[in-house]
Amino acid sequence: MNPDLNKLQPYPFEKLKALLGQVTPSADYSAIPLSIGEPKHPSPQFVLDSITNNLGKVAIYPSTKGLPEFRKSMTNWATQRFNLKPGTLCSEDNILPVNGTREAIFSFTQAVIDREASNQALVLSPNPFYQIYEGASYLAGAELELLPTLESSQFIPDYDSVADSTWDRCQILFMCSPGNPTGAVTPAETLKKLIKLADKHDFIIASDECYSEIYC
Ligand SMILES: Cc1ncc(COP(=O)(O)O)c(C=O)c1O
Incomplete structure (x- = not known):
């Protein structure tokens, strides 16, 4: 078996289920499930119609x-x-x-990481983070360093505190803007700075923008 599998953690929803298993909810309230993020609204009719009207086309690979x-x-x-x-x-x-960005993020990381680089391959990720960043990095043979997203830095990693030697080892920087779970939007100036760092230290910015359409 691939020994890197031992580095993987249970999915957060399993951990949450185990935690909630010990809790007896108050009968006075009804639960608002804030777990896996399944849609709670009906699918738009035009989407359903389009799928129904084109079902015949699924007969091919x-x-x-x-x-x-x-x-x-x-x-x-x-x-x-x-x-x-x-x-x-x-x-x-x-x-x-792609069928879901989880698969894309995983495959992209396997394609990009050079596990035989002279410096041990490093992935930088915000913390908290979407869990596939971690699994994808470990299974690609990289180390993962987490950059906390604290209130003191508007819930965006403090990129200025990252040492040059860390940027040198970095092969992928994961970003998520608006962030999950904080919703923090990375300012354009920070993005410009990161692009310059990526050019200088030769790493790839993996910008997970799956919440780009959530704005007000
Ligand atoms: C930050 C982030 N990226 C990616 C995904 C994956 O989305 P999907 O696989 O549904 O496209 C999620 C889903 O929760 C997410 O929160």
Whole structure:
């Protein structure tokens, strides 16, 4: 067996279930489940209609890259949403649809980490964090260093306190903006600083923006 499997922790929802198992809820209140984040609203009708009307198309093996028209519409969406210069994203080279970002984050980390680098491979991650950052890093043979997201730094890691020797070993910096669970949005100035650091120390910024559409 892969010995790195021993480094993995149980999923937080299992830990939560075990903790809640010992609690008898008050009969005076009804529970608001704040666990796995399952949708609590009905699916939009146009989505259901589109799936129903196209069920016949599931009789083939889908390609990993997905349909060209789907990749194109993802490219158009990201270009419009993030106000990118037209042509910044290429639907052939820069876009890959996935069934869930957990799988994408895991596979991306396996592809990027060089476990034989002269310096022990290091991944930097905010803490608290989405758990797959940890499992993906360990199974790719990297060490993980956690950067606390404290109130004193507006719930964003204090990147200025990271030593140059740490940036030198860093191969992936995970970011999450708006952050889970704090909702903190990383300021543009900080992003610019991180991009400069990534160029200088040759690491990749993995920007997990799965909450980019939650804003007010
Ligand atoms: C920060 C973060 N990234 C990624 C994911 C994965 O999302 P999904 O696999 O549903 O796309 C989640 C889900 O909770 C998350 O909170």
